[in-house]
Each structure stands twice: as structure tokens, then as C-alpha cells.
Amino acid sequence: MKSILFLFSMVILMATSCKENKECCAQPTNSPLIQASIGRVGASLDIQTATSAGTVLMGGSTDVDEAIQWMIRKSGGGDFVVIRATGSTGYNDYIKGLGKLNSVETLLIDSKEKANLESTRNTIMNAEALFIAGGDQSNYVQFWKDSETSKAIQYLIDVKKVPIGGTSAGCAILSGYIFDAKNGSVTTEAALANPFDPQVSVTKNFIQVPFLQNAIADQHYAQRDRQGRHVVFMARMMKDFDVRAGMGIGVDEKTAVAIEETGASTVFGTGNAYFLFADQLPDQCEPQKKLKWDNSGKAIKCFIRAGSGKGTDGLHLQENPPSLPTQFWSVVDGVLKSN
Template identity: 50%
Template sequence: MQHRSRSIEQGSAWRPWRRLAEAFAVIVGLAVLSPAHADKPYQYYVVGNPADASSSQPPREPSALLMGGGPDVDAAFQWMIARAGGGDFVVIRATGTDAYNPYIYAMGGVDSVETLIIPSRGAANDPFVIDRISKAEALFIAGGDQADYINFWKGTGVEQAINGLIARRVPIGGTSAGLAVLGQFDFAALNGTVYSDDALSNPYNKRMTIDRGFITAPGLDFVITDAHLDTRDRMGRLVGFLARIVQDGWSGMTRGIGVDVETALAVAGTSATRLGTGSVYFLQTNGLPQVCQPGTPLTYRNVGVQRLSGSGRFDLLNWRGYGGATTNYNLSAEGGLLYSTQPGGAIY
């Protein structure tokens, strides 16, 4: 009895410490900022299995996810997870936290979720950072400031690693600033944001910084993207971006995709579907602008718009919706003012 009593007392004495150790092990398993990385130019967090995993299925057609900012769309992440084949889901950003890790991991279907905070060109050329991105089965670029992404990541190992993922058909996604860098052309925001009125009144104002030559996600050739389209009234500046691209001779024809908040566009091959609560707008240029000069209000007539608001499909290759999926109208900038052919003149 004495022996048993001592055993019980010893177990009681050690139980709080054992529970503390078990809790600590769970925490470490859920989110790790490795001490080995503490003095590195990046930050790294992982939830789930930190070992490298492989997809359980070969990549299907090239795929991309464009999220318009605001509250995240659960169905959009679930769509990406389904294409990751149970592998490692990697989130990259220049600032912020690992808040996506528990959110995505709780959805299930992935081996791990990793966040890399990459705030400099040195970090973007670090072998560990490049390795973790290169081994992803899904990659998501978080919101923030797209100027950081272009300044810190363009022309670095990070860009090469992302292009490697695109080449092997790993799903690529982004929201807000992350969406802004997915097209062939990007609003770089190198001098801060630009508002629609400013873009239309002077398409060459100092905040109209447009970039090219960074990554191009599948289906987004000749495309410039914009997020928060409805809540921040960005249709006018998207028309301004299109005008600048063709006026400057970057492309004889260009296209724009604007995504509302709480909305995502899921691209599989050349077929795109809408997820979430808002609309997605597909714009296409119609020749050169009538007037697009520094210090002069923009005149650019008959930019075609197709609004996808329901569950239909949009073909990015032929740039058209099928089966009545879209509402079609034209926008025209006249002397810096935006007009629509929709009933009542609505531009959205």
C-alpha cells in the first residue's frame, strides 16, 4: 500500500508538469518560429507536419485564385486545398503574421500550412526561403503592399521559385496586394495608391506606377488585376491602367480583371468561376485611347465590360462568358469622366 501510495503521490506531483509539457508540444506542433531562424532575414511559421510532403495526385491543369480582399472566402481556400493533393500549403508575405496558418489548417486536407514573411531582397534570396516555396503544393500571396512584393521579390530567388511552381502547375493564389501582382501587368503602387478620379484626370500622374515582367499566373497573359473594386470605387483607375498599357506600347490589346471584396475568381486552365458574394469584372481594350497624355484628362471610348455575378463560367482564352453568365456593357472615359451604357449609367 505504501508503494502504491507513493506512486499515486508521485503521479499527482508530476501530472501538472506533464500536462504543461504536452500542451507545449501541441503548441510547437501547431505554430513554430524555429530558433534556428531567429537571426535570419525572414520569419518562418508552420502548423502541421514540418517535413516535406508530396501531392497525392499529379497536378491537373494550371490553376490560379484571385481574391478581391476583405473577409476571406472559405470556399476559395477549399478550392485551392483540393488542388494541393494533401501536400504543403505555403503563404508568403512581406509583413504581417502567421494568421493564415491555423485558419487554413483547420479546413483539413493539407499536410501542413507554412507562412514565410519575406521583408527584403536578402530574405528573398535566402536558400531556405527558396527551398520552402519550391516544395509547395499550393502557394498563396497574402495582402499587404504590392510595392514591397515588387521591390523585395522581383528578380530574386523567390520569383524564380514561384515561376517554377507555375511551370509544374501548382495552384497559385493571392488576395488584395497579392492579387495585384498575379497578372502580366501590375499596378505597382511604388508611390502609394491611386484613386479613380486621379487616374482619369491625369493617367500619367506620379502614382500611376505600372510594372511588368514579374510573375504571371495561369490564364492572366495580357491582364492587369485589381481588388476591392466595389468598396473602393476602383473601376475608373482600372480603365486608366488599361489606357496606359496600350498607349505606352506594352501591348496592342490588354485586359483587366476587377474583383469585389468577399469574392474570388477560381481559374482552372482557361475556365474561370466566381466564388463568394460579389462580382468579377472582365474588361478589354478597344484600340488606342483617343486622348491619353500627361496632365490631360483621359478620353477612352468603348472599353468592353463583362460582369460575372452568378455561377456561370467565363472563358479566359476567348474572353467571354457562356450561357448568359455575364452582363455586358461598355465604359467610356470622356474628358476624365466615366460613362456607362448600362441603364441608368451604372459603371458597376
């Protein structure tokens, strides 16, 4: 009888201790009733292939076939995984039809619970290429930050070295700093008039990609007149986080920037890519005041590269930018100017 009471007491003690110290019990969850995978095409079993690293920043709207094919080549024909927080499996057949791949699988990671599933983590870690679909980047931050999903993505970047890409919101969360859209979107006019408008929410990213650590990306660029708000994002990044040499990459719709593991870049598609560089802090970046960032009309160097089907040389992100940009940009009393 005493032995039974002793064992019962030990069980209660262990359960109480684990409940009080959740840190010791934190593990990826394994629930057969909840799964992130919503569809897979191709082989049912994974394979392992030789891969090479690279990053694709796609500007939204129609996807750029050539950029996806660039990722497929770097994947070695392995298993291609798409992650998203809304939507369906539309990428599966599309990507599978662009090149030789073992499989394409889509994960719908629309909750913290799914982001911490063991099966979610394993599927991502076993991928030879990863693509982040468009949607709302605030969902990605809310669901994926500090989760098994974010750890698995970083593993692909740092250890396995596979190609990573994203379009629209998926592109937004690949730069070192992000417009997280937690308070909704923001227009150029509103951002320039007040860089601290509540909708201008710039944070350090939970994913860190080579060559983009001190960068912030923006998409749907010329089509939605986002040049001005992008400059505000850069100003906030540099001011709030003490970034002394800031970079911005803006990408038009139907356009993609593919960055090699060396830092060389190629622009695919029908629009432009915009590489922005600034090495001086704004003259005025304060709440309720218009942005001022002049430096004699040369506050920001802007290099514009047109995309093409075969790919056009972009900038080499490992090297200092050329001395003569396509344009100089500045902001005078909340108005973006170029020359």
C-alpha cells in the same frame, strides 16, 4: 617558404577575382541566423502529392473559404505555403482548418536578403499550393523581383503546376501587368484627370501566369470606387507596352475568381467580378490631360459575374469574349460612363 608564399598569393588572387566579378559568385544565400519562416502547422516533414494548376484572384477583406478550398483540392493535400512582407501567421490555422493538408507554413519575406535565402527558395519550390497575402504590392516588387523567391514562384507555375492565389496586394501581382503602387495609391478621380499622375505607376510584372499575360487586375473594386482607375491602368498598359488586346479583371471584396488550367473561371463569394476587354487604344492618354476613350461609347466591354458559395461561371479566358457584354464602358473628358 616559396610554396607558402605561392599558396598565399593564389588565395589573395581568387578573393580579388571573385570580388571584382560578383556575377560568378552569385548564389542563393544560406544563413542559419536569418530565416523567412515564421510558423508552420501540421506535419514537420514535407510530402509530395499530385497537383493541378490554377489561379485565384481574391478581392480583399474577408477571405473566401470556397476559393481556398478550391486550392486545397488542387494541392492534393500537400504542403500549403503563404508568403507575405508584413503581418504574422494568421493564415496557418485558418487554411489548415479548411481541408486536408499535410502542413501550412508562412514565410515573412520582408527584405531582399530573405528573398534570396536558399531556405526560402526551397520552401516555396516544395509547396503544393502558394498563397500571397495582402499588404503593399510595392514591397513585393522591391523585395521579391529578380530574386530566388520570384524564380521559385515561376517554377511552381511553369514546371510543378500547382495552384497559386493572392488577395488584395497579393492578387495585384498575379496579372501580367501591375499597378505597383511604388508612389502610393491613387484614386479614380486623380487617375482619370491625369493618366500620367506620378501615382499611376504601371509596370510589367516579374511573375507571369497563364491567361493573364496581357491583363491587369484591381481589387476592393466597387467598395473603393476603383472602376475608373482600373480603366486608366488598362489604358496605360496598352499604350506604354503596345498591348493591342487588353484585359482587366476587377474583383470585389469577399469575392474571388478561380481560373482553371483550361482558362475556364468560377466566381466565388458575395460580390462581383468584372472582366474588361479593349482592342482599341485610347483616344487621348497623355500627361496632364484627361483620359478620353470613347469608340462611340463602346471602348471597353465589361462582363459582370456575381459570385456565390457554390461558384458561378465566369468567363473562359482561353476563348474570345462573348459579343454582348453586361455593359459597355467609355471615358469622356475624364468621366467614366457605362451603358
